[in-house]
Amino acid sequence: MPKPTILTFVHWYWPGYKGGGPIRTILNMVDVLGDDLEFRIVTSDRDLKDKAPYAGIAADSWQRVGKARVHYTSSGKQGILNWAHLIQNTPHDVVYLNSLFDLAFTFRPLLACKLMEATKNPIIIAPRGELSPGxxxxxxxKKVPFLQIAKRLGLYRNIVWQATTEDEGELIRRQFGVNVKVAVAGNLPRTIVDLPPRSDAGVPRGPLRIAFLSRISRNKNLDYALRVLSGARSAIQFDIWGPLEDPVYWEECQTFMEVLRANVKVQYCGLAKPTNVIGILSNYDLLFLPTRGENYGHVIAEAFSAGTPVLISDTTPWRNLQAEGVGWDLPLDAGEHTFVKVIEESGQMIPANREVWRKRVQDFAQKRLYDPNLVSANFGLFLRASGRPCRAEDKATTLGRDLGDPAL
Known part of the structure; x- marks a missing residue:
């Protein structure tokens, strides 16, 4: 029996990386499940905000990328008619849409499927945290009227919804009705890597090294982080990594940087390629991400894999971190002073204790991230949608192996 084919729409994919977590989500999924499922991925021919297409990639045709076949679509061929033609002419068992509000790669394909009857096969939508209050x-x-119009058009009728947590499942039911089909299948992680030695191991305590690694956008809340640091007294090196997605917001953040006390040194370090993220984070004492909301938070998982504790908001699936001894998840409305207190405590830790903590964090990652039940849940999502028989024991993939970048 041939493998089920999953026709997947996602706005950005490898070799892109500026789009953040959704790229890594699909890369990991293809790497883990690609031996048993045939992924056909439809994506843009360029990275987020880029004007030029990827070099060396043939647009508007299928090509093998790792374990998937990928269709890098030029900007002039992302309309409803083009999607209808592509869907009708691509054999598939399931259509998989990796966003709720993406105009080009969710809404238009959904219109093609529903109004132009481009497919009679099941459709899965993964909102990826887009229904969180934040x-x-x-x-x-814009979003509320969009949902109202889409509902009236019947676009969400008979959709299978993928939630990455039970909480997200509740948000989906609250928005679309208690009787909608919801399958909970969490994001698949990257591999655990061997911890490289810290360059400052064994030396006297220096400034607390804090990283912010994410897209520079309002949802990631960099301005909140900077306001917190303005109240800190410890010596701090604060490095900002990530694409400047919102230039206006970045200018606002720069005004906060200009008034920080002399004890806080801040610098923008540019983009972090996915292959380098764990290595980068391993050189910091703390990841600070007071996000307004995350469906998963790949960078948080990668920080744990790197052995780096995290200071985050309580608007992600990563909760009760202080009880686990691997970080803090604090409510944003508790006030900036609560975050300042944690940073001050972290700044007083001696290097030897930081190394012990680092190992504890990675041990937590090994236990928490690499759960074979995650594989079964994701595999079962697609098997059930495609009408194939599904048993949990049919898929026993080991998650501890290297999830590197696909060979082009």
Whole structure:
């Protein structure tokens, strides 16, 4: 029996990396499940905000990329008619849409499927955290009417929804009705890597090294992080990594940087390629990400894999971190002083204790991230949608192996 074919729409994919977590989500999924499922991935021919297409990639044709076949679509061929033609002419068992609000790679393909009847096969939508209160509050004036219109058009009728947590499943039911089909299948992680030696191991305590690694956008809340640091008294080196997605917001953040006390040194370090993220994070004492909301938070998982504790908001699936001894998840409305207190405590830790903590964090990652039940849940999501028989024991993939970048 041939493998089920999953026709996957995602706005950005390898070799892109500026789009953040969704790229890594699909890369990991293909790497773990690609031996048993045939992934056909439809994506843009360029990275987020880039004007030029990827070098060396043939647009508007299928090509093998790692374990998947990928269709890098040029900007002029992302309309409803083009999607209808592509869907009708690509054999598939399931259509998989990796966003709720993406105009080009969710809404238009959904219109092609529903209004132009491009497929009679099941459709799965993964909202990827876009229904969280924090995410909905950003451009609410646009998102709420969008959902109302889409519902009236019947676009979400008979959709299978993928939730990455039970909480997200509740948000989906609250938005689309208690009887909708929801399958909970969490994101698949990257591999654990051997911890490289810290360059400052064994030396007297220096400044607390803190990283912010994410897209520079309002949802990631960099301005909140900077306001917190303005109240800190410890010596701190604060490095900002990530694409400047929102230039206006970045200018606002720069005004906060200009008034930081002399004890806080801040610098923008540029983009971090996915292959380098764990290595980069391993050189910091703390990842600081007071995000407004995350569906998963790949960079948080990667920080744990790197042995780096995290200081985050309580708007992600990563909760009760202090009880685990691997970080803190604090409510944003508790006030900036609560975050300042944690940073001050971290700044007083001696290097030897930081190394012990680092090992504890990676041990936590090994136990928490690499759960074979995650594989079964994701594999079962697609098997059930495609009408194939599914048993949990049919898929026993080991998650501890290297999830490197696909060979082009």
């Amino acid at each position: 995410a909905i509050s950003l451009k609410r004036w």
